[in-house]
Structures are given as C-alpha cells and as structure tokens.
Amino acid sequence: MNYSKIKSVLALLAISSTLLISCNKTEESSVVSDAPVETTVEKTTVVDPAKQDTINITLNGNDKMQYDLSEIDVYEGQTVVLTLNHTGTMPMASMGHNFVLLKKGTDLDKFEAEAAKAQKDGYIPADTSEIIAHTKLIGGGESDTITFQAPEKGTYDFLCSFPGHYSMMKGKFNVK
Structure with a gap:
C-alpha cells in the first residue's frame, strides 16, 4: 500500500470514530446529578401451594412405556385437575395409556390382573x-x-392399567 492510501484510510477512521463518539453523547449524559436514581422493582407474590384450591398437573406418557413423573405432590382437599398426554404415536390398541389413582393398600399385582381382563x-x-x-x-x-378431590394425607399409588405397563408406568401420589 502506498503512503497516500494509508493516509486516506487513517483519515476515514478518524472521521468515523469522531462521528460515532458524537452520536452517542447527549446533553443528559454530560449532566452530573447527586439526585437519587429511582428504580422500579416489581413485587412477586409467592403463593403457598397448600393454600391453592386447585392444582393443575400434566402427566405425559410415551411409546417407551414411561410417565414423565414418578411422584406427584398435592395437598389434602385440593381440587386436582390432571391432564394425561400420550406423547407417542402408537395407537391405543398396542400402546394405550391411562392414569389410575388407587386407594391406600391396594395390591398392585392383583389390581393389574383384574384390569387386564377388562379390555372392553x-x-x-x-x-x-x-x-x-x-x-x-x-x-x-x-x-x-x-x-377430582385430593384424598386424605398419605401416599397413594398411581399406574397405567394397560396390560404389562404398570411395571414401568407407576408412581407415588403424595398428599400432604
């Protein structure tokens, strides 16, 4: 590069820098004030889950015979709105899923054996x-x-009653 081209490039850089600096300056930025700066802080209210009348739960089941939750926590007497989504693509006849919440002390093997007879x-x-x-x-x-209404305090079992699924598709429903 020759000397005149270098001078031109340097001149352009100097002009560009001056323009950028002057564009970023405002009258307000040159004024110094000792006044306190006001900031707005949004208040967030944390709601105690135990005080909520209704709790919404989403449970997903897939084609690999899995729920995405193995434990669900609610509070005694709450209205539970539970949505079960089948996130897979297989049809109900070969990979159907449901959610069944059982009473305390239910024999899971015995329940599953009875459920398997109830295809219709x-x-x-x-x-x-x-x-x-x-x-x-x-x-x-x-x-x-x-x-449904959450039952009394305690731990309950939930499962998918499609034959053979409950061995993998089960969990605990904890009522506090």
Missing part, C-alpha cells in the same frame, strides 16, 4: 372400589383431563 372397559376393572380416580385409555397424540 379401557382396562378399568368392573369393581372400581379400589380406584380414587382414572382417565380414559388414550392412544398416541391424544389427551384426557380429569378433575
């Missing part, structure tokens, strides 16, 4: 005396929402 009823046994709440049986891409 979505694998919900005719005797529902051990069931607190349940969704319908759904296939890939489907959802079902149920609403």
Whole structure:
C-alpha cells in the first residue's frame, strides 16, 4: 500500500470514530446529578401451594412405556385437575395409556390382573372400589383431563392399567 492510501484510510477512521463518539453523547449524559436514581422493582407474590384450591398437573406418557413423573405432590382437599398426554404415536390398541389413582393398600399385582381382563372397559376393572380416580385409555397424540378431590394425607399409588405397563408406568401420589 502506498503512503497516500494509508493516509486516506487513517483519515476515514478518524472521521468515523469522531462521528460515532458524537452520536452517542447527549446533553443528559454530560449532566452530573447527586439526585437519587429511582428504580422500579416489581413485587412477586409467592403463593403457598397448600393454600391453592386447585392444582393443575400434566402427566405425559410415551411409546417407551414411561410417565414423565414418578411422584406427584398435592395437598389434602385440593381440587386436582390432571391432564394425561400420550406423547407417542402408537395407537391405543398396542400402546394405550391411562392414569389410575388407587386407594391406600391396594395390591398392585392383583389390581393389574383384574384390569387386564377388562379390555372392553379401557382396562378399568368392573369393581372400581379400589380406584380414587382414572382417565380414559388414550392412544398416541391424544389427551384426557380429569378433575377430582385430593384424598386424605398419605401416599397413594398411581399406574397405567394397560396390560404389562404398570411395571414401568407407576408412581407415588403424595398428599400432604
């Protein structure tokens, strides 16, 4: 590069820098003040889950026979709105899922054996005396929402009653 080109480039850089600096300056920025700066702080209210009348729960089941939650926590007497989503693509006949909340002390193996006989009823046994709440049986891409009152304090079992699923698709429903 020759000397005149270098001078031109340097001159352009000097002009550009001056323009940038002058564009960023304002009258306000040159004024110094000792006045306190006011800032707005938004208040967030933390709601105690125990004081909520209703709790919304989303539970997802997939084609690998898995729920995305193994524990669900609620409070005694709360209205529970539970949505079960089948995030897979397989049809109900081969990979149907549901959510069944059982009463304390229910024998899971015995319940599953009875449920397996109830295909026409979505694998919900005719005797529902051990069931607190349940969704319908759904296939890939489907959802079902149920609403029920949380039972008394304690730990309850939930499961998918489709034959063979409960060994992997189960969890604890903790009522505080």
